[in-house]
């Protein structure tokens with residue numbers, strides 16, 4: 001019998017997780033608050049499968065079968081059958097906690113309850129449930145069908161069994177995992193990118209090198225696919241000021257303090273690609 005997965009939130013990440021899981025043979029229930037959000041999510045999945053078929057990476061029959069394994073619902077009670085629940089709603093702690101409180105009542109006793117949060121401590125999400133040992137972070141990367149990594153995050157009370165089941169799930173759907181053994185701010189990936197972005201912005205701010213040259217150094221010197229300042233523009237200067245600021249607030253480690261240049265860019269509405277201007281002009 002196919003394993004059952006529930007995904008809460010049919011946005012960019014939730015629909016991507018549903019897509020790759022259905023392709024790997026999971027029966028998926030995708031839950032969002034409105035029919036419009038579900039239709040958008042399912043439309044995106046269908047269009048993505050079509051692209052894979054066009055590229056010859058999936059047959060039309062496989063795509064059709066995978067799509068048929070995804071059911072959509074606005075009813076949270078529908079997740080009661082799932083072996084694994086992955087929450088991928090807005091990055092707001094109150095919204096996530098409300099969902100985990102409800103999941104605690106609805107989900108199967110032995111279900112793994114995972115959150116796709118990029119930065120909220122798993123321990124704070126787990127603490128609203130009566131079963132924090134079943135709660136774990138599964139931090140997938142965007143776009144989920146293309147990106148290989150899943151960062152597994154152990155909350156303070158996450159059990160070894162839960163971590164092992166989350167790892168098995170991520171691997172079954174084709175991902176490579178890394179394990180974050182302590183629930184630190186920024187986990188491993190956001191810690192690393194934050195340190196690099198902050199240093200790159202400081203070098204730029206103090207006139208040591210141009211944005212282009214700093215990015216070229218990382219691409220050609222270290223083999224990075226994209227330089228840190230171009231990455232910041234793509235992600236959003238505001239998002240990175242927020243992310244690095246959170247890590248700084250928690251660690252008091254100066255290397256994560258958002259540089260003045262980035263704080264002023266946010267004040268000026270210079271947020272990167274989405275506003276047409278960041279470290280580069282678009």
Ligand SMILES: NC(=O)c1ccc[n+]([C@@H]2O[C@H](COP(=O)([O-])OP(=O)(O)OC[C@H]3O[C@@H](n4cnc5c(N)ncnc54)[C@H](O)[C@@H]3O)[C@@H](O)[C@H]2O)c1
Nearest residue numbers: 009010011012013014032033037088089090091117118142
């Ligand atoms: N976008 C990224 O690159 C990225 C990467 C890694 C992790 N994340 C994390 O993944 C999570 C989701 O991000 P996203 O980019 O997919 O967001 P998104 O805005 O694209 O989608 C969020 C979805 O959640 C739905 N939602 C809100 N409240 C809900 C509820 N109570 N029940 C069900 N659905 C609800 C919304 O209607 C929306 O469809 C966030 O925690 C984010 O930090 C995002």
